[in-house]
Amino acid sequence: MTSRLQNKLLQDPPDARKNPGKSYKRIDFEFLRKIGDGAYGQVWKVKHKKTSALFALKQVPKSKVVSILQQFSREVNILYKLSHPHIIKLLTHFEDDKYFYLIMELIEGGTLFHKLYREKNLLETTAAQYFREVVLAVEYLHSQNPPIVHRDIKPENILLDREGRIKLIDFGWANYCERQGRTRKTFCGTSEYMPPEIIGNIGHDISADIWCLGVLLYEMLVGTTPFKNSEREEMSRMIVQDMIRFPQWLSPLSADLIGLMLTKDYERRPNIYEIKHHAWLKSIEPIRPTIVQHFEKPEVLNNFTTKEIEYKKDYTTEATDSGESEGEFEGKYARKKGKKSLEEIRENVLAENAETNRNKDKLEIIFAMMNMEKEKLTQLEEKIAKKRKENSQLSNAHIELCSKNFDANLEVNRLEGVDINELAERKKSMQRKMLETGKECKIYKLKLDELRKKVNKESVSIANNEFILQKLKIAFDQITNASKHERNDKKSSENELKINIEFLKQQLIEKTSVLSSFSPDELLAAKDISSFIKNRMNIINDMAREISKKIEFAEERANDIEQMMQELKINYDMKKGEICQNCQNCKDKITKNQRIEKEAKRSSSRKRSEETRKDLKFSLSESKLLNFPIDHTHIEKAHERIKVLFTQNLKSMISRLEKIIVRKKKTHNELQAEILKNHEVINCNL
The missing domain is CATH 1.10.287 (Helix Hairpins)
Known part of the structure; x- marks a missing residue:
């Protein structure tokens, strides 16, 4: 017991502080399967042996984290502080002599990176839905006091649950920002998503996350990052100097939003509030219900003032996140509000729960009707697409037939206008060439006989x-x-x-x-x-x-x-x-x-x-x-003439080929006879 206390490097989790006797050990969990590997540890799907509840357990060796213990403890503290439906929830943690263990909620839908790898790029509606949910999570981070900058937003750090909603993970590079000034100068993040101010090491703030959001949206719509290059130095130069290039098929509104977020000058980039209310996100309706976040627009865009946050969940009736009791939620809500009493907060929460319960049945009916209409629409769209394909094929076939008929008519006219004397001259020239080739063949035959x-x-x-x-x-x-x-x-x-x-x-x-x-x-x-x-x-x-x-x-x-x-x-x-x-x-x-x-x-x-x-x-x-003008009778006659000429040419070619085959057979038989004679002579000599 004493050795375990001596090796303890992190503070106790919040639930252990409230319940001093409550602590977890590695033996309390059954390791089912490995979900993923990271730079500093492994993530496992585990089951609590007593309650049979499923969790995600991140196992981090202490030997790898000792040099960055301050950064690791900051990540843990930030995750405990955050509570948002689109951010991964850290429930508790514990440690032993070799490892740190972080118990988090289990998300089994894979990462956005794997989805992009399978589909290459996303439809605009699905990309808008994922981007909207990421924006809500980043808005929540930037609204904290002091604001939190993630600095590593990319598809690998975005999980998808079974319903398709996103969860932002991996707060290893996350840190707090002050209200004024560009206080952060750490060179961090992924090279393809790194903003120019981090590459130039001139200091950065929450606008670095805006750049990462622009690269993320570009990759979801196009299928690749905007400044991708195999050499890291060249890619850094492109990020700092080159202008972004958009494909022609990209919609103007989405290109406008990406261009704003990928502005080289960090002071001219929009804040998260302006991105949330951009025309592109408003023009595309959500695929599924999302949370409604209300923020008061700050007077100065980048002064990082934190206002009151209210959440209304359209897809759940729970007032608190998983793993929190009602009293804990009230305590957090009261601390954030700071003015209202506990009774008023409880009344507001109960009223909101009642409203959500009433609206839940209505929403389910509406969603069922919408799903039925969507199915009908998809069926109609499939039929329309099939008909369009058939029409395009028929039109192409019609155009090809018309062009072929016109070409055939012209060919017939050309053949009718050919002079017989020219044909006779061509025939004579061909006969002369044939005679010359025959003489050459005889010479070659004589040479072959000498060689034999x-x-x-x-x-x-x-x-x-x-x-x-x-x-x-x-x-x-x-x-x-x-x-x-x-x-x-x-x-x-x-x-x-x-x-x-x-x-x-x-x-x-x-x-x-x-x-x-x-x-x-x-x-x-x-x-x-x-x-x-x-x-x-x-x-x-x-x-x-x-x-x-x-x-x-x-x-x-x-x-x-x-x-x-x-x-x-x-x-x-x-x-x-x-x-x-x-x-x-x-x-x-x-x-x-x-x-x-x-x-x-x-x-x-x-x-x-x-x-x-x-x-x-x-x-x-x-x-x-x-x-x-095109006359169909002339076209038919031309077709018949072309067929006759074609058959005559074929017959003449076949007769020539047959003669050549007969000659080749004769020469082959002669060679075989000579070879047999030579063998007989050799046998006799032997």
Whole structure:
């Protein structure tokens, strides 16, 4: 207990001060799932084990907050002070040796950032609704005494509940402002939402929140921030110097409001009261009921005077926020009012509750009727949109048909006006080109035949070389086998000799024992026998040396043959590569020439088509000047003529293609026959 008290860094929460025995611990809550991660901690969805109530718990490590403990304690104190339907409510807090725990109300609709990420940009009505609710929250902050500046308003710090209402969160950079002067000089906030005065470090006040609201509205309507850039220095320069650019489809009123809020000079920016009463917000009706905040307009726009605030909730009958008793609410209300007594406040609150209860049923009926009308309107809008699409498609189809008919008629007239002599001249020129191409094809065929003959000769020489290589391989295999046999024979003879020597040694040992009993004549005979055996052993050793020399000679010869085979193989591969390279070069030359011819033909056809297009354009311009009437009978005849010409051209093209296919098949069959012959020759040589 003593260690926990020693490590305590924050003051007790308000509920612990009123009830000294009441305190929470980490064990009192069941951690269900992690909602999000922040720079200094994690947010969890938790359940109180006794009451089963659901909360959002922010778990902040003390090691990360020790250096900014004053800023963190200020954030906690500001959150306890605030009580607004569009600002997150801090209910209580506690701590242990490692963590701070902030218990807040649970909002499960996600952030505005995720909604913008899914939808890219919002409709003007939904953007106006979200912006209206954010403005109400900022108006409440700026009306405090002293005023509170948030300094980090962005989509990531705006939560959405299940009904779509917003909650402003993350007061880590929030601070108090004095009534006069620009007292804040902290470099803080998100770079894309940072106003010019914070970048220039000239001091700022609550007008910094107005700039953030302008960037927020621009991002909701357009889908991106106005001064977005990948490099931070360039983005800071754009914020300070560049003018804002609006897309053409943006409404003038919304562009006017954004331009006012994003004024570079902080003294010329509107205050939150003027933004709330701008024509754009008045022109768009709310999607759902919102709270009604009444502020008296201050005499000086930026003197930060705080006036009386009255809330009237159209969508709830509760007089106090969640987690506050009636007595606590009365105490806060009395402290804010300062003049009225507790009894008068209680009477006013009860009267307001009665009025809200009476109006609740009426509002529900009105909302139900409005929903029915909205559904009908959406159905009608869908039908109208479908009909408009159908009409646009039909009109486009009609225009296309008219243009096609007119073009067909002009084409028919052009074909009728063509001179036969010109066609004959074109035919002759085409025939000349065909003859020239035929001659070139014959030349290429002769070159191909020469190349084939060369390939055949080289293939015969390659086959002979392969046959020689195979013979050398057989000889090498025979030599290796003979050397193996000789080695095996040598080993077997050596083994036999070793056995004989061991046997003789044993006999000598036996006979030495016997020699002791021999006579001198017998000893002389034994010496003769031993000398004979030594002579025989010397002869055997000489034979073994000769055999090893022969084996070494055979191995050297085998290595020489193997080197010869490798050299022949390398020469064979070199010749083969050269022949293939020559064939490939010839093939590339032929393909290049064919491509050049095709490109020349295409360019000539393009020139002709361009000439015909120019003629058609000229005839079209003349027909437009003369108001050329369109006769449907002429159009039908033109269609028939075009079909006949088209079918004739198709038939001629098909016949040409068939002839080309037959020629290609013949050449293919000839090549296959030559390849088979070459294979047979190679097999015979092998």
